[in-house]
Amino acid sequence: MILGLLLFFIHDVSANPWSVVRNPSRGTSTPIGFYSHGCLAGGIKAPLQGKGFQLMRTSRGRFYGHPDLIQFIKSFGEALHEKKLVVLVGDLGQPRGGPMPSGHKSHQVGLDVDLWFWHHRHPNRLLSNSDREKLSAPSMLDSKKRVIPARFTSEQITKLKISAANPRVERIFINGHIKQYLCSSLPGSDLAWLHKLRPWNGHEEHFHVRLKCPTDAAKCEPQEPVPDGDGCEEAKAWKEFTAPEGKPVPPPEDCEKVLKESIAV
Numbered sequence: 001m002i003l004g005l006l007l008f009f010i011h012d013v014s015a016n017p018w019s020v021v022r023n024p025s026r027g028t029s030t031p032i033g034f035y036s037h038g039c040l041a042g043g044i045k046a047p048l049q050g051k052g053f054q055l056m057r058t059s060r061g062r063f064y065g066h067p068d069l070i071q072f073i074k075s076f077g078e079a080l081h082e083k084k085l086v087v088l089v090g091d092l093g094q095p096r097g098g099p100m101p102s103g104h105k106s107h108q109v110g111l112d113v114d115l116w117f118w119h120h121r122h123p124n125r126l127l128s129n130s131d132r133e134k135l136s137a138p139s140m141l142d143s144k145k146r147v148i149p150a151r152f153t154s155e156q157i158t159k160l161k162i163s164a165a166n167p168r169v170e171r172i173f174i175n176g177h178i179k180q181y182l183c184s185s186l187p188g189s190d191l192a193w194l195h196k197l198r199p200w201n202g203h204e205e206h207f208h209v210r211l212k213c214p215t216d217a218a219k220c221e222p223q224e225p226v227p228d229g230d231g232c233e234e235a236k237a238w239k240e241f242t243a244p245e246g247k248p249v250p251p252p253e254d255c256e257k258v259l260k261e262s263i264a265v
C-alpha cells in the first residue's frame with residue numbers, strides 16, 4: 001500500500017514538475033507564453049483574504065499570480081465590499097505557473113482566476129478554514145441546464161458587470177446557458193457590456209476572469225481579440241462541446257529556466 005502510494009507520487013512528480021515547486025522564481029514578475037501553455041516568472045502570492053474577498057481551497061497552494069491579477073482581485077473585492085458583497089476566489093495559478101495536474105488547461109501564466117458566483121452573504125464574516133476546504137460552489141443551472149433565477153440574481157450579474165468593466169480584463173468565461181440567459185433577460189439597451197463574456201462549457205458555478213498581457217511583458221502571448229459586439233447572436237447557436245483531446249502543448253523554452261531555478265528557503 002505504502003509502496004503503491006510512493007510509486008504513484010513519484011510518477012505524479014515526473015508527470016508534472018510544475019505542481020511540485022513550492023515557491024515562485026526570483027525577479028520581476030513576468031508571464032511567459034500563452035494562457036494554456038506557459039509559465040510565470042516572479043509570481044506573487046495573493047493575500048488569503050481582504051476587503052470583499054476570500055480565497056478558497058488554500059491548501060492547494062494555487063494562489064500565485066502576476067501583480068496585475070492580485071491588484072484585480074483587491075480592487076474587485078473593494079468594489080463589492082462597498083455593495084456589501086463578497087467574492088469567494090478559487091484557483092489562481094501555481095507558484096511558477098505552468099500546467100496543473102488537474103482541473104484547468106489554462107491558469108498557466110498568472111493572469112487567470114476563478115471566481116465563485118455564490119457567496120455566504122456575510123460580508124464581515126470570514127469562512128473557517130474547514131469551510132474554505134469543504135464548501136463546494138453551487139451551480140447556477142438546474143439539471144436541465146436552465147439558469148435558476150433564485151440563485152443567479154442581480155448580485156451575480158453585478159459581479160460579472162464590475163469584472164467586465166475593468167480595462168485589464170481581456171475576457172470572462174461563463175457557461176453558454178448563462179450567456180444565453182443574460183442575452184434574453186436583460187433589456188436591449190444593457191447588452192453591450194456582455195461583449196467580454198465568452199460562452200463556454202462548465203463555468204456554471206464560477207466565472208473565469210482572464211487579464212490582458214501586461215504591456216511590458218514581451219514574452220506573454222496575447223489571445224485573438226474577442227469579436228466585436230455583445231456576442232448574443234453567437235450565443236444563440238452555442239451548444240456544449242467536447243474539447244478535442246490532443247497532446248498538451250509544452251511550455252516555451254524560457255519556462256525551463258523558470259522551473260529549474262532553485263531558491264534557498
Ligand SMILES: [Zn+2]
Nearest residue numbers: 104113114208
Ligand atoms: Zn478557470
